[in-house]
Amino acid sequence: MAVSLWKNLLQTTKERILQQRRMSLYNGAHGYDEELLKKKLQQFAGGSINLSKEDNGIGILTLNNPKLMNAFTGTMMVELQERVTELENWKDGKGLIIYGAGNTFCSGSDLNAVKAISNSQDGMNMCMFMQNTLTRLMRLPLISVALVQGKAFGGGAELTTACDFRLMTPGSEIRFVHKHMGLVPGWGGAARLVRIVGSGAALQLLSGAAGVDPERALHLGLSEETLSSSDETGALEEAQAWLSQYTEGPATVIQAVKKVVTAGRELPVEAALRTEKDVFGTVWGGPANLQALVRRPKHK
Numbered sequence: 001m002a003v004s005l006w007k008n009l010l011q012t013t014k015e016r017i018l019q020q021r022r023m024s025l026y027n028g029a030h031g032y033d034e035e036l037l038k039k040k041l042q043q044f045a046g047g048s049i050n051l052s053k054e055d056n057g058i059g060i061l062t063l064n065n066p067k068l069m070n071a072f073t074g075t076m077m078v079e080l081q082e083r084v085t086e087l088e089n090w091k092d093g094k095g096l097i098i099y100g101a102g103n104t105f106c107s108g109s110d111l112n113a114v115k116a117i118s119n120s121q122d123g124m125n126m127c128m129f130m131q132n133t134l135t136r137l138m139r140l141p142l143i144s145v146a147l148v149q150g151k152a153f154g155g156g157a158e159l160t161t162a163c164d165f166r167l168m169t170p171g172s173e174i175r176f177v178h179k180h181m182g183l184v185p186g187w188g189g190a191a192r193l194v195r196i197v198g199s200g201a202a203l204q205l206l207s208g209a210a211g212v213d214p215e216r217a218l219h220l221g222l223s224e225e226t227l228s229s230s231d232e233t234g235a236l237e238e239a240q241a242w243l244s245q246y247t248e249g250p251a252t253v254i255q256a257v258k259k260v261v262t263a264g265r266e267l268p269v270e271a272a273l274r275t276e277k278d279v280f281g282t283v284w285g286g287p288a289n290l291q292a293l294v295r296r297p298k299h300k
């Protein structure tokens, strides 16, 4: 009995690792050694990434390094990857809100770490790590929201684009400052921004490196809504209420919705259609479907 339990656990863990590899953009075949990079990132310690999984199926992910305006240290990058793995395995999850501690979102990568790994290969390795993590974040079967208070600069602006939606508080700002740092986005922010606002607006935002206030963000389609609260508690409550409109219902169905949209967003149409058929098969005749057939609701 114990042996068979152990075998099952081993098999599940193996499958999970294989699934993560499949979902990752970069692996050994790209000359990328994740374990080696993680060791390097661990040298730049500070801050944390905290996750709280609420009973209503909404996860709250906090970027917590307020002394540095929530800049990403190396250990925070590693912790973000760990939290994403936790969210991938959250059966009851439906939504996710990402926000920064201390009334500000995130000022990008920690410039102290950046300075210490300023050679090209280290930079690309760090990008591969963050692109892997943010791609997995974007593909989570959860509806995700970046709650932008204060500043979302550099890599912080890039992180907002890995979420399905952005909500901004009054006075907040999203700014792709990379050009002023002699850089371009490297965490996947350019590719995602083009898909959100179109190539013309993306080119303006990256080459102008100007701040985007809530009004302009709304106009560009970069933000869904400007919240009325500026304080952390009020903004979080508002963001939860906004997200709840879309997370109402069984987790299996909400996750299926996100999966078909992700497929439509990322795959060629034939592959997206096949995925849609497969996901449909997971809900058709499922508990929520059967209960609805009994209730026979009228959608007036």
Ligand SMILES: CCCC(=O)SCCNC(=O)CCNC(=O)[C@H](O)C(C)(C)COP(=O)(O)OP(=O)(O)OC[C@H]1O[C@@H](n2cnc3c(N)ncnc32)[C@H](O)[C@@H]1OP(=O)(O)O
Binding pocket: 067, 068, 069, 071, 072, 107, 108, 109, 110, 111, 112, 114, 151, 153, 154, 155, 156, 177, 178, 181, 183, 184, 185, 186, 187
């Ligand atoms: C592929 C990823 C590329 C990147 O992300 S590159 C990084 C891009 N980000 C930046 O260049 C942001 C630089 N910081 C700023 O512009 C300003 O600090 C910012 C965010 C507008 C906030 O301004 P203020 O509200 O006036 O606050 P402040 O400047 O006094 O900052 C408070 C303390 O936080 C520090 N800080 C802010 N952003 C940081 C960062 N990214 N890395 C390391 N430290 C950072 C800042 O140096 C200051 O510390 P201290 O009080 O001087 O010891």
